[in-house]
Amino acid sequence: xxxxxxxxxxYGAVRECAPDVRAPTSAGHMQFxxxxxxAIKHMGIERKRRRAPLRLGVLGVLGVACLLVTAIVVALALxxxxxxxxxxxxxxxxxxxxxxSGFDPHIHQSNELGIPFFSVYDxxxxxxxxxxxxxxxxxxxxxxxxxxxxxxxxxxxxxxFHDGTPFDASAVATTLDRIMNSSVGSQxxxxxxxSYTGYEIVDPYTITLRLSQPYAPLLDxxxxxxxxxxxxxxxxxxxxxxxxxxxxxxxxxRLVEFVPGQLIRLERNExxxxxPVFYAPVTDASLETIEFRFYTDPATRSxxxxxxxxxxxxxxxxxxAELLAGNVEVTVYQVPIPGTPQxxxxxxRRAPLDSASIRQAxxxxxxxxxxxDAVYQGRSPVAHxxxxxxxxxxDPAVEQMYPFDLNQARSxxxxxxxxxxxxDGFLDVDGEPLTLTVxxxxxxxxxxxxxxxxxxxxxxxxxxxxxxxxxxxxxxQRVRDDDYDVIAFYDFGVDPSILNRFYLSGAVNNWSGLSxxxxxxxxxxxxxxxxxxxxxxxxxxxxxxIMEQAVVLPIREYVNLVGxxxxxxxxxxxxxxxxxxxxxxxxxx
Amino acid sequence: MQWRGVRFTVALTxxxxxxxxxxxxxxxxxxxxxxxAPEAQLQPPSREHLFGTDLLGRDVYSRVLYGGRxxxxxxxxxxxxxxxxxxxxxxxxxxxxxxxxxxxMTLMDALLAVPALVLALALLALLGSGxxxxxxxxxxxxxxxxxxxxxAAVLEARARPYIEAARAIGARPAGILVRHILPTIAxxxxxxxxxxxxxxxxxxxxxxxxxxxxDIAAPDWGVMLADGRQAFRTAxxxxxxxxxxxxxxxxxxxxLADGIDRVTRR
Numbered sequence: 084x085x086x087x088x089x090x091x092x093x094y095g096a097v098r099e100c101a102p103d104v105r106a107p108t109s110a111g112h113m114q115f116x117x118x119x120x121x122a123i124k125h126m127g128i129e130r131k132r133r134r135a136p137l138r139l140g141v142l143g144v145l146g147v148a149c150l151l152v153t154a155i156v157v158a159l160a161l162x163x164x165x166x167x168x169x170x171x172x173x174x175x176x177x178x179x180x181x182x183x184s185g186f187d188p189h190i191h192q193s194n195e196l197g198i199p200f201f202s203v204y205d206x207x208x209x210x211x212x213x214x215x216x217x218x219x220x221x222x223x224x225x226x227x228x229x230x231x232x233x234x235x236x237x238x239x240x241x242x243x244f245h246d247g248t249p250f251d252a253s254a255v256a257t258t259l260d261r262i263m264n265s266s267v268g269s270q271x272x273x274x275x276x277x278s279y280t281g282y283e284i285v286d287p288y289t290i291t292l293r294l295s296q297p298y299a300p301l302l303d304x305x306x307x308x309x310x311x312x313x314x315x316x317x318x319x320x321x322x323x324x325x326x327x328x329x330x331x332x333x334x335x336x337r338l339v340e341f342v343p344g345q346l347i348r349l350e351r352n353e354x355x356x357x358x359p360v361f362y363a364p365v366t367d368a369s370l371e372t373i374e375f376r377f378y379t380d381p382a383t384r385s386x387x388x389x390x391x392x393x394x395x396x397x398x399x400x401x402x403x404a405e406l407l408a409g410n411v412e413v414t415v416y417q418v419p420i421p422g423t424p425q426x427x428x429x430x431x432r433r434a435p436l437d438s439a440s441i442r443q444a445x446x447x448x449x450x451x452x453x454x455x456d457a458v459y460q461g462r463s464p465v466a467h468x469x470x471x472x473x474x475x476x477x478d479p480a481v482e483q484m485y486p487f488d489l490n491q492a493r494s495x496x497x498x499x500x501x502x503x504x505x506x507d508g509f510l511d512v513d514g515e516p517l518t519l520t521v522x523x524x525x526x527x528x529x530x531x532x533x534x535x536x537x538x539x540x541x542x543x544x545x546x547x548x549x550x551x552x553x554x555x556x557x558x559x560q561r562v563r564d565d566d567y568d569v570i571a572f573y574d575f576g577v578d579p580s581i582l583n584r585f586y587l588s589g590a591v592n593n594w595s596g597l598s599x600x601x602x603x604x605x606x607x608x609x610x611x612x613x614x615x616x617x618x619x620x621x622x623x624x625x626x627x628x629i630m631e632q633a634v635v636l637p638i639r640e641y642v643n644l645v646g647x648x649x650x651x652x653x654x655x656x657x658x659x660x661x662x663x664x665x666x667x668x669x670x671x672x
Numbered sequence: 673m674q675w676r677g678v679r680f681t682v683a684l685t686x687x688x689x690x691x692x693x694x695x696x697x698x699x700x701x702x703x704x705x706x707x708x709a710p711e712a713q714l715q716p717p718s719r720e721h722l723f724g725t726d727l728l729g730r731d732v733y734s735r736v737l738y739g740g741r742x743x744x745x746x747x748x749x750x751x752x753x754x755x756x757x758x759x760x761x762x763x764x765x766x767x768x769x770x771x772x773x774x775x776x777m778t779l780m781d782a783l784l785a786v787p788a789l790v791l792a793l794a795l796l797a798l799l800g801s802g803x804x805x806x807x808x809x810x811x812x813x814x815x816x817x818x819x820x821x822x823x824a825a826v827l828e829a830r831a832r833p834y835i836e837a838a839r840a841i842g843a844r845p846a847g848i849l850v851r852h853i854l855p856t857i858a859x860x861x862x863x864x865x866x867x868x869x870x871x872x873x874x875x876x877x878x879x880x881x882x883x884x885x886x887d888i889a890a891p892d893w894g895v896m897l898a899d900g901r902q903a904f905r906t907a908x909x910x911x912x913x914x915x916x917x918x919x920x921x922x923x924x925x926x927x928l929a930d931g932i933d934r935v936t937r938r
Contacts, residue, residue, distance in 0.1 A: 402902070403905060453711075530888050533888075538708035549887070551883065
């Protein structure tokens with residue numbers, strides 16, 4: 084091929100020009116250059132003929148070398164990746180759906196981290212996955228003092244950590260100290276402990292936790308992976324940051340390999356004999372090795388499952404779940420996750436949503452069934468209140484409060500004096516169209532939900548600006564800047580005290596900016612009382628009060644679509660919904 | 673040679689059709705490209721919906737038509753942003769030489785060392801998301817390549833005997849640049865501008881695909897590809913339609929650029 088020098092159409096050609104043009108451009112040099120080029124022109128064909136084979140030869144050698152190197156690299160890479168090789172010894176690959184900022188349960192708050200680490204740690208107590216009752220974990224029994232300010236835990240004996248360190252009250256103390264140490268920066272565990280002030284080691288197997296206020300959800304907090312008891316020796320041997328890659332607990336599986344962003348490998352703890360009642364005994368079919376790998380792109384999950392690359396993966400796309408229904412190799416579990424629904428908060432601190440009537444109009448004017456049917460293929464229940472129906476003390480009364488009713492919505496807006504004054508199809512405030520800024524992240528099909536909201540609210544005459552932020556820190560920054568009218572935010576938990584973090588005046592997650600003394604009173608009281616009837620009454624009142632205030636737009640109750648290879652039996656999840664009980668999985672392939 | 677002629681004709685036709693369809697989108701569209709109709713989601717192509725519907729029940733055909741408008745608008749803006757500074761820097765370096773040339777080209781080489789898409793991503797982190805921001809980011813990322821090509825063309829032109837002759841009869845350097853060099857270098861630069869246009873379309877689509885488009889409901893080929901990929905296994909038409917449109921457009925522009933280059937080169 085002859086590349087005409089006049090048409091340097093590609094970088095290669097450009098670079099070819101570079102050497103001569105770098106020459107100084109004084110007249111003498113120009114003369115010299117022209118002379119040289121003329122000479123080359125005269126030699127023309129002959130010269131080209133002489134040089135071309137040489138170039139081709141060099142190129143050929145280079146090309147072959149490149150091919151060889153590529154082949155070797157590919158061979159090495161494939162040899163290293165035994166993901167599709169036949170499995171030996173009941174080994175499975177479990178797909179994680181996001182790579183959270185960290186995996187240390189004491190520090191980080193992602194639910195994803197519990198998927199591997201719920202089985203690495205034991206907690207003092209457990210919630211039974213079916214009954215939701217508290218059952219013994221590392222504590223064989225516990226008691227609360229009459230004033231509710233002291234909880235004493237009697238610990239199991241003959242328990243030891245994966246590194247051989249014996250488990251006792253001082254190990255519990257070390258974990259609690261770590262969580263409460265402000266330099267560790269606990270994002271969730273510390274919040275879960277709320278009014279906890281300190282402990283007292285009564286004897287090596289008895290520890291008393293002290294509270295400043297009665298706190299009914301304490302056992303619920305202690306049953307979550309965020310309060311898993313870690314080996315004091317392992318904590319001492321690592322830093323706050325590096326511990327997450329070397330976690331050591333007492334659980335049924337031990338962490339043997341952690342390659343950040345790539346792989347987490349667990350192996351069975353053969354000494355494990357102190358599990359909660361709902362853990363199955365080890366059989367020939369129990370899992371020996373579980374490899375966790377990352378499938379952050381939703382579109383790849385069903386493919387990985389069908390190809391046998393992974394045996395379990397969560398958060399399937401609803402459309403893919405439909406597709407997998409016809410596949411006998413795969414079972415799709417619909418795992419309800421208790422907590423708040425997937426929801427939007429209304430910003431009550433600024434106009435126009437400081438008006439309760441406009442907020443109510445939005446609740447009446449949103450066709451949630453249509454959204455859930457379209458975006459989630461009807462695979463989730465429609466949400467009606469600030470809690471999902473799987474949370475304890477859920478009050479079904481909220482389901483009647485805001486039926487989809489466009490006329491009701493329109494008359495509420497009209498009663499606020501909102502009308503389309505300039506005929507552009509949008510309601511106007513002082514001549515400007517009523518516009519709401521809706522902020523959300525790219526996860527959980529939120530962009531699709533937001534687009535349907537936009538289209539539904541357009542029917543009400545309300546304009547929306549959709550703002551998709553790339554990650555959670557950006558979302559939080561929006562809140563700090565108070566730059567939103569509607570924002571998507573939700574969290575999970577079995578105990579309704581999760582409401583306190585979202586609706587108490589000034590609470591860290593109170594993104595609606597609600598400040599309601601009456602509600603504060605009820606929510607405070609509800610965590611002080613431990614009698615179930617009292618808590619039921621208080622939480623019913625709280626849920627209704629929140630919906631009367633219309634500060635939240637619930638969309639759907641969260642359901643995790645988990646695809647599981649049909650070769651796996653005994654697939655069961657913790658009471659919190661997210662975390663698998665790997666101990667009970669049986670590999671029948 | 674025969675083949676090239678055919679190719680040019682095909683490219684001309686294809687480019688013309690794409691441009692016409694985009695320009696006439698409001699007349700040709702059968703539906704509002706933004707109107708969601710969830711009850712009609714993921715329908716296969718039919719007479720009612722020529723290219724089917726997407727997850728939210730929007731008409732893919734209408735969205736592809738409107739998407740062409742956005743794509744061309746962004747790409748043209750990108751080319752304008754690339755061409756101005758690229759030409760200036762390249763011409764300045766080529767015409768003056770010496771330390772100015774060295775300095776400018778070192779700067780351009782430093783920018784060239786970073787892959788254009790990565791550079792554009794970095795710029796977007798500063799500029800924020802949105803169509804204009806994407807045009808600016810991709811445009812700036814394209815400057816070094818354009819400057820390099822311009823400089824090479826200017827240097828090549830400067831060495832020609834008639835330029836030397838013009839200088840000998842006392843023409844001013846600026847005059848030489850405008851009256852003699854510019855006409856000489858115009859054809860290759862025009863051809864490269866065509867390549868830049870298709871390059872801009874691809875890169876801005878990639879950035880929109882990655883979620884930097886700002887308006888997520890917009891009918892935009894990049895957005896549609898990203899949306900369609902999620903449902904690709906159940907409803908391939910959602911991603912195929914904008915994908916094919918994008919490929920054909922880029923192909924047509926590349927062939928056109930090639931053709932223009934051949935025709936104008938004496």
